[in-house]
Amino acid sequence: MKWTIAAYLLYLLLQDHAPDQHNGGLTVTHEGKPVSSLSLNAHRLPVFPLLDMEKYNRWVNELDRKTYTEPVNARIGGNGQIVPGQNGHKLDRREFMKRYYDVLYGGGPASIEVPVYPVYPKVDTELLASLRAQQIGYYVTYYNAGNIDRSHNIALAAKAIDGTVVFPGETFSFNRVVGIRTTGKGYRQATVIVRGELSEGIGGGICQVSSTLFNAADRAGLSIVQRYSHSRHVPYVPPGRDATVSWGGPDFVFKNAYNQPVLIRAFAGGGRVGVSVHSSDVIEYMPRKVPSMSHRLPEEIREAPTLPIPANGKK
Incomplete structure (x- = not known):
């Protein structure tokens, strides 16, 4: 210059x-x-x-x-x-x-x-079209659709991550993508039953979205960088398969170590959360075996305090 x-x-x-x-x-x-x-x-x-x-x-x-x-x-x-x-x-x-x-x-x-x-935008029409060619990971969990406020929060969080593209070498942070959970952003106080007792919190329910995403990403063979587990079992995923999150606290982070971008799709409605991971038809991926969740509606439980889990996901 x-x-x-x-x-x-x-x-x-x-x-x-x-x-x-x-x-x-x-x-x-x-x-x-x-x-x-x-x-x-x-x-x-x-x-x-x-x-x-x-x-x-x-x-x-x-x-x-x-x-x-x-x-x-x-x-x-x-x-x-x-x-x-x-x-x-x-x-x-x-x-x-x-x-x-x-x-x-x-x-x-x-x-x-x-x-x-x-x-130019990082994600254009041509890229999105190519990333819908192949599904490399998928996971579904279930919830009580009758709990209106919790269902609302789950739907908001699922919509926030839907359509996210993670490029090779990039990391996905659930807290960064979803952002702070406040009433101003539409999140509600969600009441859940905990062994006969009631508990409330802004954004209650979004840990089910992050847990569903974790299992889909793990199935797709993506590299899990950061994950924290609740201090007690939560019923919407098998034991040890949860990923709790909170703003300013625990986060769920994974890295795309593949040589192709991946696309996250997420949907919540009718008591069902589905997260799928997609990529191009030329990706060479290594899926992992992840236990599926029962279709049985889980008992509602408060999302309890968290304990750290190493990046490899083992306790």
């Missing part, structure tokens, strides 16, 4: 451009709307034609923040259709500097439309 600035300044000087072509200020626009205005002397140093690059860079960083548009990944809609993503855009700093110097020393117009370059 320093050589680019020096070369461009030398070019301007050789062209015998004189400073102070404009007596007014400079206006910067983005998509036709003003986003910044300043004096033409705002970044000049006393020695022509040098600039105070520290001031200039702070200003450009702020312009970058104001004009950046984040790309939107393609996703799978409610009916299973692929919804295309959208490109974002980012400030083209090199082109902006050229236009800025043209204004200051080249007699250009005292207005700059922010130059941008496209930022």
Whole structure:
């Protein structure tokens, strides 16, 4: 960047451009709307034609923040259709500097439309379509659909992880993907029966989603990085097959050690949580044997305090 600035300044000087072509200020626009205005002397140093690059860079960083548009990944809609993503855009700093110097020393117009370059979504339509080619892991657990608040929380958490793509070498964190569980995000106080006693908590029930995901990911042969088990058995998975989570506390994390991305699909409804793991038809995966859960409706139980489980899942 320093050589680019020096070369461009030398070019301007050789062209015998004189400073102070404009007596007014400079206006910067983005998509036709003003986003910044300043004096033409705002970044000049006393020695022509040098600039105070520290001031200039702070200003450009702020312009970058104001004009950046984040790309939107393609996703799978409610009916299973692929919804295309959208490109974002980012400030083209090199082109902006050229236009800025043209204004200051080249007699250009005292207005700059922010130059941008496209930022493409990480997950596009083509990738999503290819990842639906092969199912490499699947798991189902059951719950009492009559417990309305707990069922609501389970459905919210399942929807949050549905459609997540984990690229080769990346890790999936349940807490990071689902986010904090608050009433503002729609989670409810969920009441469950614990041997005749009632217990309530915001987001009660989501550990069933994380436990179902753990078993599906383990079946798919994904690398389990972090998992914590409840201090007592929970009835919706076989003994030792649970993965408890809480915001600011235990998390469930796995890593995609394959050379292909994987897609997480999740659904909850009618007393059933299903999580499946998909990838392309060229993936070479090594599934693991995981015991299935009985179709019998489990007795409701409070999600109790947790004990750590090593990454290999053994107690």
